[in-house]
Amino acid sequence: MTSGCPALGVGLLRLAILGTILLLWEALARSGLLFRDVVPSLAKIALALGHLGTDPDFYRNLRGTAAEVGVSLAIGGSIGVAAGLLLGGSRLLGKAFEPYIHYLGPTPKIIFFPVMIMWFGIGPGSKIAMGALSCFFPVALITAAGMRQIDEVLIRVGRSFRARPWQMATKIYFPAMRYPLLNGLRLGFGVAVIGVLLAETKMSNQGLGFMVMQSYSQFDMPGMYALLLVVFALAILVNATISRLGGLDSTQH
Amino acid sequence: MANRPLAEAKCLPAALGLGGLAAVLALTEMLIRLGWVNRFIVPLPSEVFVSFERIILEENVLSRFLATAGEALAAAFLVSLTGVALGAFLHRHRLLRRACESWVAGLAAAPLVLLYPLFLVIFGRNALTIVMIGFVSGLPPAILKTVEGFAGTPKVLLDVGRSFSLSPSQLFWKIAFPSALPVIFVGVRLGLMFSLINIVGVEFLINFGGLGQLVNELAERYDLAAMYAAICFVILVSVFFFIASEKLERWLLRSA
Numbered sequence: 001m002t003s004g005c006p007a008l009g010v011g012l013l014r015l016a017i018l019g020t021i022l023l024l025w026e027a028l029a030r031s032g033l034l035f036r037d038v039v040p041s042l043a044k045i046a047l048a049l050g051h052l053g054t055d056p057d058f059y060r061n062l063r064g065t066a067a068e069v070g071v072s073l074a075i076g077g078s079i080g081v082a083a084g085l086l087l088g089g090s091r092l093l094g095k096a097f098e099p100y101i102h103y104l105g106p107t108p109k110i111i112f113f114p115v116m117i118m119w120f121g122i123g124p125g126s127k128i129a130m131g132a133l134s135c136f137f138p139v140a141l142i143t144a145a146g147m148r149q150i151d152e153v154l155i156r157v158g159r160s161f162r163a164r165p166w167q168m169a170t171k172i173y174f175p176a177m178r179y180p181l182l183n184g185l186r187l188g189f190g191v192a193v194i195g196v197l198l199a200e201t202k203m204s205n206q207g208l209g210f211m212v213m214q215s216y217s218q219f220d221m222p223g224m225y226a227l228l229l230v231v232f233a234l235a236i237l238v239n240a241t242i243s244r245l246g247g248l249d250s251t252q253h
Numbered sequence: 254m255a256n257r258p259l260a261e262a263k264c265l266p267a268a269l270g271l272g273g274l275a276a277v278l279a280l281t282e283m284l285i286r287l288g289w290v291n292r293f294i295v296p297l298p299s300e301v302f303v304s305f306e307r308i309i310l311e312e313n314v315l316s317r318f319l320a321t322a323g324e325a326l327a328a329a330f331l332v333s334l335t336g337v338a339l340g341a342f343l344h345r346h347r348l349l350r351r352a353c354e355s356w357v358a359g360l361a362a363a364p365l366v367l368l369y370p371l372f373l374v375i376f377g378r379n380a381l382t383i384v385m386i387g388f389v390s391g392l393p394p395a396i397l398k399t400v401e402g403f404a405g406t407p408k409v410l411l412d413v414g415r416s417f418s419l420s421p422s423q424l425f426w427k428i429a430f431p432s433a434l435p436v437i438f439v440g441v442r443l444g445l446m447f448s449l450i451n452i453v454g455v456e457f458l459i460n461f462g463g464l465g466q467l468v469n470e471l472a473e474r475y476d477l478a479a480m481y482a483a484i485c486f487v488i489l490v491s492v493f494f495f496i497a498s499e500k501l502e503r504w505l506l507r508s509a
Contacts, residue, residue, distance in 0.1 A: 017353070107488050107492070111454070111465060112484065115480075115481070115484070118295075198458065201458060212370055228367060236359045
C-alpha cells in the first residue's frame, strides 16, 4: 500500500464498508436479538424516508427549524463578529475580556434554556436565543484571532490612504479575514443547529427536534431513524457547502 | 522599580475584566431593585450568591457533581481506549484511512447529541444512555487527532528504530506512540470536552443524573435564584476542568 492509493480503490473500499454496515444492520434487524423495531429493517427505514419526503408536516417543521437557525446565526453571528472585531482590534480589551469568552465557550449551553424560556417565552424566541448564544462564542473567538492575524502592512496602507473606519472594515479587515470569518460561520452554524434542535426536543410544538420527540413518544422508530438521517445529512451538507463556497479546507484553516 | 510599570501593565487587563464583570453584576442588581428589570424573570445577583450555600447544603450538589464526574470519567475511558485504538488502526491501514477519515470528520461536525432519544430507546433512561452519548460525541476528535499524531511522527525517528532492527511492535511502542502522545492527548482532551458538554446537556434534557438534572429540577420548581446558582456552578466546573486540561496539554506538549 503506497502513498499513491488510487481513487478507485478508495471508492470501492467505501462501497464495501457501506455494504457491510447495511448487511450487518439488516442481519441485526432480522435476528430478533433486540426488541422489535429498536433496529428496524432497511426497508422500513426507506419507507419512512419516502413518507417523510411527501409529508407536508415535515416541510413545515423543516422551514420552522431553518428559520430559527438562520435568525439565530444572523443575531449570534453579527454580535460575535462585532465582539471579535472589538476584542481583536484592542490589545487591552482582548486581554481583559477574551479569556471569559474563551473559557465560557466550551460550557454546555443547553443549561441556559430555562433562562431563555423565562426571557423569551416557550415559542421560537427561546430557540433562536439558544442558537444565537451557542454560535456567539466560536464566531467571536475566531473573528478576534483573525483580526490579529491581518498583515500590519495592509492596515498601514489603509491608514495612509486615510480610510474611514467603515472603509477600513469593508476594504481591509473583512477581505483580509474572509477565511476566519467563513470558518467562524461554519462552526457557528454547527453549534446553532445543535442549540436550536436540542431546545426543540426539550420544549416546543414545532421544528425537526419536536418531530424527533414525537417519533420517540409514539415509538415510531423507523420514522425517528429517517428524521435523524435527514437532519445529519442536512447539517453535514450545509457545513460542506459553506466550506466549499469559501474555498475552505477545515484542516488548513 | 523598573518592573513596576510592567507588572501594572500585566494587571490592568485582569483588573479591567474583573471590574467589567463586577460592574455588570452591580448594574443588574440596581436595575432589578429599581424595578426596571422584573425580579421574577431575573433574580438579584446577591440572592444568587446567597443561594450557593443552599444548593450545596440542601441540593446535594457535591454528590451530583460526583455523579456527573463519574459519567464523564466512564465516557473518557471509552473515548480514550476506542478513539486511540481506531486512530492507530486507521493510520496503519492507509487505504482505509483515506476512505474513512472524511467520514469521521463529517461525524465530528454532525449534531451527534441529537441521537439521545434513540439511545433512550436502546439503553433506557439511565446513566448508560448519558455515558454512551458522551462516548459517541467524544469519539471523532479522538480518532482524528490520533491519526494526525501518528502521521506527524518524524521519519528520522522511525529510520533510527529500523536501523536498530526493531520489530514493528517495538517501533510502535518505543517510537511512534510516544512521539504521537502529545497530539493524541489533544484529541482525547477535545473528546472529553465534547463528552462533558453533552453529558451535562443530556442530564438536563432527560432529567436524570447529576448537575444537568439539578438545573432542570430547580427550573421546574421555579426556584430562580438557586437555578442561576446551579448554572453558575456548572459553568465554574466546566471552566475549571477546561483550564486544568489545557495546562496539562501545554505541559505535555512542552515536555515532548
